[in-house]
Amino acid sequence: MNNFTLYNPTKIIFGSGTIKDIVKEISKESKILIIYGGGSVKRNGVLDEVKAALQGYDIDEFAGIEPNPTYETLMQCVEKVRNQKIDFLLAVGGGSVIDGTKFIAAAVNYAGEPWDIVKSYGRGVRQAIPFGTVLTLPASGSEMNSGAVITRLATKTKLPFMNPLLFPKFSVLDPTKTYTLPASQIGNGVVDTFVHITEQYLTYPVSGKIQDRFAEGLLLTLIEEGPKALTDPQNYDVRANLMWCATLGLNGLISAGVPQDWATHMVGHELTALHGLDHARTLAVLLPAMLKIRKDDKKQKLLQYAERVWGISQGDEDARVDKAIDKTRAFFESMQVKTRLCDYGITAEAIPTVVEQLKAHGMVKLGEKFNVTPEMVEKILGLCLSV
Ligand code: NZQ
Ligand code: ZN
Secondary structure (H helix, E strand, O other), X not given: OOOOOOOOOOEEEEOOOOHHHHHHOOXXXXXXXXXXXXXXXHHOOHHHHXXXXXXXXXXXXXXXXXXXXXXXXXXXXXXHHHHHOOOEEEEEEOHHXXXXXXXXXXXXXXXXXOXXXXXXXXXXXXXXXXXXXXXXXXXXXXXXXXXXXXXXXXXXXXXXXXXXXXXXXXXXXXXXXXXXXXXXXXXXXXXXXXXXXHHHHOOOOOOOHHHHHHHHHHHHHHHHHHHHHHHOOOOXXXXXXXXXXXXXXXXXXXXXXXXXXXXXXXXXXXXXXXXXXXXXXXXXXXXXXXXXXXXXXXXHHHHHHHHHHHOOOOOOHHHHHHHHHHHHHHHHHHXXXXXXXXXXXXXXXXXXXXXXXXXXXXXXXXXXXXXXOHHHHHHHHHHHOOO
C-alpha cells in the first residue's frame, strides 16, 4: 500500500427530513447566498424547504448555474457576492451547482485572474468563502470532496481543479429529494459513481486490500440497486444506498494509498466540452474501450474485478477479462445509458479535435502509469464509435 494522507472535514447530515438541520450549521449573523440551477429545486419544493429552515436569516438567491457550470455564469455570481458582502454560500442542487459554488467561494477574494484558479488546478487558492450544500442528485461526489470541474464556453474548455479549502463545511443528503430525478439522471448518477470507483480501483495491485474490498462493495451495491431506482424510484432504501454510494465513491476513502487512473474522465471532459454530452454518458462510452485497449496494464485488477464483482472465475484470462468488460457495458446499457459514440451522433471525424484539445490541455500522459498518450486515445476513441 502506498503512503497517504487522508483529510476530509465535511460533516454529512444524512436522511429524510434533514434539510431543517442546516440551521445548526450556519450562524444567525451570516449573510447567505442560496445558489441553484435551472429551477428543479423550485419545482420539487427543495428551495422552499431550505428557505423555510432559514426563516429569520439574511438570505438572497442566485439562480442559473448550468449543468457543466460555466465560468461566464459563475463570474456573475462572484460579482454579486463581492458587492453584497455575502459571507456564506449554500449550494442547492447537483454536482454542477456544488462545483460552481466551489469556484465562486475561491474566486471572490482571489488576487489574480479567476480563471487561473482552474488553470493552476487550484494551486493558487489561499482563501475561500465558507459554504454548505444540499444535494439533490447523487453522482459527482462533490458534496464530500474538494474538487470541481468548470467549463469556459469561450474556449470550449472543461477542466478540473481542487484545493483543501474547497471542502463543503457540511452537506445534507436527503434521499427523498432525489425522487424527482428523471430516469436519465438516475442513470447518469449510477454510471458516474461506477466510473469514479473504477478510476481508483481498476489500476494495478499495491496490496490495498481494504480499499479493494470497499470499492468492490460499492460496485456491487450499484449493480444491485441501480436498476431498482429505475423501476421503483420512490423506494427509500434504494435511493439512500445509491446516494451514500455516490458520496463514498469520491471522498478520498477508496483512493487513499492506491494508484489512480482518471484517463476516462479527462477524455470525457473533452467530449462534453466539444459535443455537450452529459458527463456520465462520456464515461459510459469510454470506459469499455479504455479497459480493452489497456487490459495488459490492468490485467491483475481486471481479473480480480471479473471474479469479485461479476463472478467470472472460469476460462482463460483473456476471456475472463473480455467478459467482465462486456458485463460492464451491459450494466451501463441496463441503466439506459448508451455506450457508443454513434448513439450520440458522433462520428470518426470528431476524433482529431478531441485529441487536439487533450494536447492543448496538457493531457498527454494520462492514466495510473502516465502512458495514455494522444495516439492511444485516438485508438480508444476509434473503438468507441460503434463496435
Ligand atoms: O438545473 P437544475 O435545476 O439544477 O437541474 C438539474 C440539471 O438539469 C437536474 N436535477 C438535479 N437534481 C434534481 C434534478 N432534477 C430533478 N430532481 C432533482 N432532485 O439534473 C440536471 C443535471 O444536474 P447536474 O448537477 O449537472 O448533474 P450532476 O450532479 O451529475 O453533476 C455533473 C457535474 O459534476 C461534475 C461534472 O463534470 C459535471 O459538470 N463532476 C464533479 C466532480 C467533483 N466535484 O468531484 C467529479 C465528477 O467526475 C464530475 O466531473
Ligand atoms: Zn465523474
